[in-house]
Amino acid sequence: MPSTSPPPTARRRRLGTELRRLRERADLSATEAAALLGATQSRISNIEAGRYGVSGERVRTLARHYDSTDEALVDALASMTGERRRGWWEEYREVHSHRMLDLTEVEHHAHALRVAQIINIPGLLQTPDHARALFNQTVPPLKPHEIEHRVSHRIKRQEILHREHPPPYTAIIHEAALRMRFGNRATTRAQLDHLTAMSEAEHVVIAVITFDSGPFHTSGQGIDYFHGPVQQLDTVQIDTDHGGELIDSPAQLERYRLVLDRMEAAALAPGKSRDHIMRLIRDL
Structure with missing residues (x-):
C-alpha cells in the first residue's frame, strides 16, 4: 500500500540539506554520524532527506559532533525545527x-x-x-x-x-x-x-x-x-x-x-x- 504521509516541507528538506553539508565538511559518513548520535544510518539519512523531523536539541548535538563553530548558523538551523502545523498554502x-x-x-x-x-x-x-x-x-x-x-x-x-x-x-x-x-x-x-x-x-x-x-x-x-x-x-x-x-x-x-x-x-x-x-x- 502506498504511503499516505505528506511529502516533507521545503523548510524541513533545507534543514536536512544543511545538516548533510555540515556532516560532509566534517568528513563523516552517515554511518559514522549515526554512531556518534547513538542512532541508525537510516535515521541520519531520513533526517537529511527531510523525511524525519528533528529537535533543536538534536540539531545542536549533531553540530557539535560535526565540529561546527558557526553559532549563528546553528542557532538558525535549530530555529527551523519544531513546526508541526503546515502552512496555509497546503490548502x-x-x-x-x-x-x-x-x-x-x-x-x-x-x-x-x-x-x-x-x-x-x-x-x-x-x-x-x-x-x-x-x-x-x-x-x-x-x-x-x-x-x-x-x-x-x-x-x-x-x-x-x-x-x-x-x-x-x-x-x-x-x-x-x-x-x-x-x-x-x-x-x-x-x-x-x-x-x-x-x-x-x-x-x-x-x-x-x-x-x-x-x-x-x-x-x-x-x-x-x-x-x-x-x-x-x-x-x-x-x-x-x-x-x-x-x-x-x-x-x-x-x-x-x-x-x-x-x-x-x-x-x-x-x-x-x-x-x-x-x-x-x-x-x-
Missing part, C-alpha cells in the same frame, strides 16, 4: 504543483526578498485582474476555476508585504514588463497605479531598468532571492519553462547575488523609477 496542494508550494513556503519564511523581472510584473506586486489576464495565457489553457484558484493563491501570497512587521522587499523591473499589456487598458493602468502606491511603502523598493539604461548581465529569467536568517540559508528561485526552480548551493547563491547587484546598478533610483512609471501611466 492549494490539489491545484498547485509542489514547486509552487515550495516557493510559497520559502517566501513566507524569508527575512528579506529581492526579485528581478524582465517581462513580467513580480507576483507579489500584481493586481488580481493582471494576474487573471496572465493566467489566461497559460499553455495548456487553464479552466476558469483553475485560473481563480491561482489568482487566489497569488493574492494570498501578497499578505507577507502587509504584515505588522513585513520583510524588506526590493523589486527590479525592466521597462518591458511595465509596457507588456495584459488585459485591457484599464487593467494595465490599475496595475501601474498599484506599483506606484506600493513603492511608497517604507519596506518596498521598486527600481526600474529603462530601455535606454544600457547593458546589464541577465539571462532573461525571473529571479527571486530569499534572504534567510543567515546568508548560508538564503534561497534563490529562477523561472523556467517547466516552473520555478529553487537553488541553494553556495556558489549559485553568490552568482545570483552578483547578477542582482548588477541589475540594480543599471536601474533608476527609487524616486526616479516612480516618476518613470507615472509617465507610462500618463501615456496610456
Whole structure:
C-alpha cells in the first residue's frame, strides 16, 4: 500500500540539506554520524532527506559532533525545527504543483526578498485582474476555476508585504514588463497605479531598468532571492519553462547575488523609477 504521509516541507528538506553539508565538511559518513548520535544510518539519512523531523536539541548535538563553530548558523538551523502545523498554502496542494508550494513556503519564511523581472510584473506586486489576464495565457489553457484558484493563491501570497512587521522587499523591473499589456487598458493602468502606491511603502523598493539604461548581465529569467536568517540559508528561485526552480548551493547563491547587484546598478533610483512609471501611466 502506498504511503499516505505528506511529502516533507521545503523548510524541513533545507534543514536536512544543511545538516548533510555540515556532516560532509566534517568528513563523516552517515554511518559514522549515526554512531556518534547513538542512532541508525537510516535515521541520519531520513533526517537529511527531510523525511524525519528533528529537535533543536538534536540539531545542536549533531553540530557539535560535526565540529561546527558557526553559532549563528546553528542557532538558525535549530530555529527551523519544531513546526508541526503546515502552512496555509497546503490548502492549494490539489491545484498547485509542489514547486509552487515550495516557493510559497520559502517566501513566507524569508527575512528579506529581492526579485528581478524582465517581462513580467513580480507576483507579489500584481493586481488580481493582471494576474487573471496572465493566467489566461497559460499553455495548456487553464479552466476558469483553475485560473481563480491561482489568482487566489497569488493574492494570498501578497499578505507577507502587509504584515505588522513585513520583510524588506526590493523589486527590479525592466521597462518591458511595465509596457507588456495584459488585459485591457484599464487593467494595465490599475496595475501601474498599484506599483506606484506600493513603492511608497517604507519596506518596498521598486527600481526600474529603462530601455535606454544600457547593458546589464541577465539571462532573461525571473529571479527571486530569499534572504534567510543567515546568508548560508538564503534561497534563490529562477523561472523556467517547466516552473520555478529553487537553488541553494553556495556558489549559485553568490552568482545570483552578483547578477542582482548588477541589475540594480543599471536601474533608476527609487524616486526616479516612480516618476518613470507615472509617465507610462500618463501615456496610456
